[in-house]
Amino acid sequence: MPRTKPEKGWRHKVHEVIYEADTPMGKWFDILLFILIIISVLLVMLESVKWIDATYHRSLFVFEWIITILFTIEYIARIVTIKKPWKYIFSFYGIIDFLSTIPLYLSYILVGSQVFLAVRALRLLRIFRILKLVRFLGEASQLRKALKDSRAKITVFLFAVFIIAVIMGTLMYYIEGEQAGFTSIPTSIYWTIVTLTTVGYGDIAPITPQGQLIATMIMLLGYGIIAVPTGIVTAEMGKQVKSNKDADDDQFVHVNTQACTTCAKEGHRDDAKYCYNCGSEL
Amino acid sequence: MPRTKPEKGWRHKVHEVIYEADTPMGKWFDILLFILIIISVLLVMLESVKWIDATYHRSLFVFEWIITILFTIEYIARIVTIKKPWKYIFSFYGIIDFLSTIPLYLSYILVGSQVFLAVRALRLLRIFRILKLVRFLGEASQLRKALKDSRAKITVFLFAVFIIAVIMGTLMYYIEGEQAGFTSIPTSIYWTIVTLTTVGYGDIAPITPQGQLIATMIMLLGYGIIAVPTGIVTAEMGKQVKSNKDADDDQFVHVNTQACTTCAKEGHRDDAKYCYNCGSEL
């Protein structure tokens, strides 16, 4: 996107780097941020491994502080450079960013606040922002479209699976009883889903002939109905492949990942001068 | 459906609320009933969890009685307001409704009658009546149609799977013997289906090299032939997607969930004046 207005202030410049990815600086910022996120996730992982934590506790702690400070700077920069900060703060990514930054500070006040470190893994979802930049954009959006179009069918399917699980789980609880591990109906429903989805841990397994007979039926059912979501998605994809051939990309306009400085909406056309959502100049 | 005949008695009005879902009252009744069903199923679940039953036994017992009384009223209302009660009583839903209501009464006469509480889970199937009202109608009926059209093929497939399981199960019984858990041919067949459907509990597993070799073949077979039901359903769905495009809904007439007061048949056209099944006025 051509940007020829030099009168824009430093906030605007920083905004462009942080929120957008269509300038070289913005691209680099996104990639660097993603590497930081990966390191932060790896840190949480390594800390969870007993012997690594025991041996390198000090180094991990230092790295943890570096990451936390960098994340804090990024978080403040994001708030400062956007015109409507609340939009960002209460957005999905805003909350994740906050929860990823806070644990270390909290650990001095609250014990057990390190549980929030798990939230950091969610920051990995930013990869999809970066993927937008590269050739996977089209592929990812095709997948998303196929999944979106088949959402209603898949909801009906999951509903049916869940009702089957409740009915069969209740039945198995009365047939098998506690000695086989079916200690309660919720546990029994858990087992039914483990069986229906063909996962089959084996931590709970039927031992009576009747229980094994019903288990067999649940398995065959699960083995058979996996065809349903597969059929749904495949049919959608087949349709898409066809319509893609028809369209051959000509009705699409290339959009970029630039976000409006006012309302933070993304997906503007490359030649857009004003935000399609709030009308403010880009 | 326009209903402008005020001369109809209270029975007819109650019938309309209970059996139909195309009036606001009927809709609310169905939704309320479904919430009651969910609560009743949750009660059965909670009672099965040891510590919850121990702590809240009294409250659960009271709720159980409230649910039972409400179900009793509903059951009586259903019988009273229909012209041919036996049609309802011996219908699939009629029997489920009866078995869902009776256990608490029976528990004073028969010990162990609480097993019938499991039947309540079947009442969850009423959800499909409610789904009819909303946008999932089309999706669900498409799924049902695809499954129905591929029923014959899937029957042949399940038959083949079952014969393979019997043959392989018998073979494995003689190869592995009791020390590996293959205690009898039925158990061995159970194991074969566990393996063929890729569930794989691991409660029984081959230990001899020959047994492991045959197990490997069964697995590869199961891994390969899962393609068959998937292929069947996908082909059917692909066909349907195509025919849907061709038809574009124009040969369909909208039907509603109103049930005939005489014969309880559903699926009348919106503009129907007489039951298509028994000819009595709607």
Next chain:
Amino acid sequence: MPRTKPEKGWRHKVHEVIYEADTPMGKWFDILLFILIIISVLLVMLESVKWIDATYHRSLFVFEWIITILFTIEYIARIVTIKKPWKYIFSFYGIIDFLSTIPLYLSYILVGSQVFLAVRALRLLRIFRILKLVRFLGEASQLRKALKDSRAKITVFLFAVFIIAVIMGTLMYYIEGEQAGFTSIPTSIYWTIVTLTTVGYGDIAPITPQGQLIATMIMLLGYGIIAVPTGIVTAEMGKQVKSNKDADDDQFVHVNTQACTTCAKEGHRDDAKYCYNCGSEL
């Protein structure tokens, strides 16, 4: 098939009943035989269950003898009424029939000959002869055709899977070693196939981090490449659905299950007067 030549001998008549299924008698014979086969398989199953064998040993023994005698009569009748007995005796079904009949006689000479009883399960395959008679004929042959057309692709696929299993299995043997259950390379390959096909018994499971990493890759591979046989069969079926629509059955000639009295070939046209294989009169 019209049969108006009364001069044919008793052998021919018996042949028609035993080998063919297009006369009422032949149909009844096939159905009766299948019921007998099911009973014979059930007998073998029941004998394998300890407590049933202990309680009803005598009755099972008597039934076993009845079945054996009936099978013997059938076997002799099949040999006597066919013109070229060796064709039958050394055919697939001929050998199965023989091995299903012999065990009880052998048990007086050889100990352990009851292992051959397992062969009886193979007689269940006769169901496909009976299915030919009914509406599943078309469905079954469609399935068979789809599988046959995709045979070459599936062979290549299974070959690739097998090579992956050998490579990964060998690797895992050196990584995990004996303490995790990877006692030898064949066992390790067995584990790899258990994992790749997503069966996952859990009798053997990696315990080292490197082993778990490779296991993860094998799982994702298995999870991903299951798409391949599915894609193959689905594409074949989609093709078939299409060509079926094109053809609409008009290039097919109805064939029956009548077997030639000379060469035992089946699948003659309904209006056939001579065997298409050996030319002898039917």
Next chain:
Amino acid sequence: MPRTKPEKGWRHKVHEVIYEADTPMGKWFDILLFILIIISVLLVMLESVKWIDATYHRSLFVFEWIITILFTIEYIARIVTIKKPWKYIFSFYGIIDFLSTIPLYLSYILVGSQVFLAVRALRLLRIFRILKLVRFLGEASQLRKALKDSRAKITVFLFAVFIIAVIMGTLMYYIEGEQAGFTSIPTSIYWTIVTLTTVGYGDIAPITPQGQLIATMIMLLGYGIIAVPTGIVTAEMGKQVKSNKDADDDQFVHVNTQACTTCAKEGHRDDAKYCYNCGSEL
């Protein structure tokens, strides 16, 4: 390929036998080599089985030496008869060939070098060279093409699966903790992938109700999204089936497996006189 120039030296003749498969000698060489490879892999397998190694150690050792010497001769011949040996030595197959030959020699210097024997299994990949010669060529290349075309989509999919695994694994670590086997986040991620791919070993399984609830969601997710790779590959194959029908093979030129003596490139047209890659005479 007609070869009528007798002035070519012995190197060229040997090259033709070793590197190419379009002469009778070349074909035989490839088949013989593959049998040798299978024997070499079987040897490694048998050595890993305790009791076989204990009983037949001497014979296995002798066979191992025979194989090693034959492989050594082949390796030297490959280097000598190619014009640019480094091309071969540092090619994928060159490295595998070297690592498959060296272990026995190394075992006199280095202890534990037998780990390299595992590399031999990779030599099995040569089967795909031989398959090129037969009718599976077309099938294999169709499969490869379908997988190649759907590579980008499958990468996006695996990426999404991996991020889900990291997020869910981290969550489960904090929910379940050590007593259930979730000893660290990496282990927890391993468990998530075991569950998501429906493998389900059961070596680690959730025991708390919350953990089981989330496990249930992971299973349903895994059960549902398996539709995605299947849909991708099926759509690609469907496309291919269609385009195959359109093309009917007429734009393809038959290529052979002859390798250029200078640059070792394969896939020349049957009527090629010069290498399409380096221009040297074939």
